[in-house]
Amino acid sequence: SGFEVATADECLQKARIVVTATGCKDIIHGEMFEQMLEDCIVCNIGHYEHELDIQWLYSNSVKRD
Secondary structure: OOOOOOOHHHHOOOOOEEEEOOOOOOOEOHHHHHHOOOOOEEEEOOOHHHHEOHHHHHHHOOOOO
């Protein structure tokens, strides 16, 4: 028993909620946003501009809340 381990690339096409909490740079980038479901919620605990490609998101998103 235990938790299933998978890469972000393996999960992005079916995840409804994506949370980053690593503190590392470039965890979610433009190509990864393109793989996400249309109604996917993306959030971050910490430095969102560090982990998420915010420039790509602002340039390519239809709506942000």
